Amino acid sequence: MAQKIKISLRRSTIGVLPKQRATIRSLGLRKIGSSVEQEANPVILGMVKVVSHLVKVEEIQ
Secondary structure, eight states, rough: OEEEEEEOOOOOOSSSSSHHHHHHHHHHHOOOOOOEEEOHHHHHHHHHOOOOTTTEEEEOO
């Protein structure tokens, strides 16, 4: 079974680059405090790295 991570939006997307805003939306996050569970694959981890200053990431077991 693949490992999962929980991604939570902690900071506003106001004032960030449009590319970063699009990355947040493609992760499935909309409002501050919203969370999603995603598979921990290289694509998702790369997206999280781009917006790491806006999100909080936790491992799910």
